[in-house]
Amino acid sequence: MQLLEDVESWRAWCDEQRARGRTIGLVPTMGALHEGHVSLFRAAKRNGDLVVATLFVNPRQFHDQRDLAAYPCTRGTDRVAAERHGVDCLVEPTLAQMWPDYPAPTATTVSVGALGDSFEGLGRPGHFNGVASIVAKLFVVTGPCRAYFGEKDFQQLAVVRQMARDLSFRVDFVACPIVRDADGLALSSRNAQLSGDARRRALVLSRALVEVREHPDTASGHRRRLAAALGTDVDVAYADVVNPISLRPLHDDDEGPGRALVAAMVDGVRLIDNGTVELVKEER
Numbered sequence: 001m002q003l004l005e006d007v008e009s010w011r012a013w014c015d016e017q018r019a020r021g022r023t024i025g026l027v028p029t030m031g032a033l034h035e036g037h038v039s040l041f042r043a044a045k046r047n048g049d050l051v052v053a054t055l056f057v058n059p060r061q062f063h064d065q066r067d068l069a070a071y072p073c074t075r076g077t078d079r080v081a082a083e084r085h086g087v088d089c090l091v092e093p094t095l096a097q098m099w100p101d102y103p104a105p106t107a108t109t110v111s112v113g114a115l116g117d118s119f120e121g122l123g124r125p126g127h128f129n130g131v132a133s134i135v136a137k138l139f140v141v142t143g144p145c146r147a148y149f150g151e152k153d154f155q156q157l158a159v160v161r162q163m164a165r166d167l168s169f170r171v172d173f174v175a176c177p178i179v180r181d182a183d184g185l186a187l188s189s190r191n192a193q194l195s196g197d198a199r200r201r202a203l204v205l206s207r208a209l210v211e212v213r214e215h216p217d218t219a220s221g222h223r224r225r226l227a228a229a230l231g232t233d234v235d236v237a238y239a240d241v242v243n244p245i246s247l248r249p250l251h252d253d254d255e256g257p258g259r260a261l262v263a264a265m266v267d268g269v270r271l272i273d274n275g276t277v278e279l280v281k282e283e284r
């Protein structure tokens with residue numbers, strides 16, 4: 001496995017591989033790798049891509065500095081996991097390489113407007129500008145590629161897809177399903193911060209999503225069922241049913257596939273999850 005931290009070597013490596021006729025599969029991560037990340041490496045391998053994984057904890061997408069400070073860092077084991085799971089090139093760019101002006105703001109910021117203002121963007125102004133800006137840089141340096149993102153961060157996927165479309169990046173997106181623990185909890189680098197009791201309480205998120213998936217209903221019926229299933233044991237930030245592309249909340253006269261999005265604070269740890277729902281029109 002090639003290990004790089006310099007932007008120009010990373011750009012050159014990708015250019016050279018493409019010149020040899022290889023396709024690049026880019027997997028952006030913030031490290032603390034788990035089976036969710038590994039599923040993206042595997043998906044890229046299955047498609048025959050050379051897997052380029054990036055490992056960069058992007059400070060510009062953290063609104064709360066305590067959250068940034070608490071973000072797990074497991075560099076040594078990440079390198080072992082990346083190599084074991086078929087990553088061909090692991091890029092660990094330094095902060096100075098990615099954001100030479102940090103902590104001063106950059107003059108240029110990529111913003112996706114309203115798509116980044118709702119849900120995870122609410123109460124975290126600038127979060128998705130930070131995400132869109134860093135992912136734009138990853139795409140520019142990597143060059144034409146397939147990019148693998150997890151549906152776990154459903155709004156992030158919608159944001160970067162919209163950004164790539166609006167700015168004509170030569171990137172094909174591959175959305176990968178959420179990997180869960182046997183009890184249903186969606187894998188997340190943040191799960192390590194949960195105490196045993198908090199982890200047990202966190203299971204209401206995935207259970208609520210199973211409830212709505214198994215009961216086709218109107219948008220308001222889904223919202224009621226979600227709220228009831230989430231209960232009061234966790235501090236719910238939002239629970240909604242949205243259009244899977246625009247993320248606009250759905251109405252009772254909508255039908256077909258939708259996406260349920262939930263977020264909750266559990267013992268000071270913010271958890272997100274989502275799943276498919278089927279909307280049926282209200283009988284009149």
Ligand code: AMP
Binds near residue numbers: 030150
């Ligand atoms: P992160 O390191 O948290 O920024 O995540 C890097 C990539 O891994 C993103 O595309 C995430 O959506 C994806 N990812 C994280 N957790 C999971 C999971 N449980 N299942 C599938 N993909 C995931």
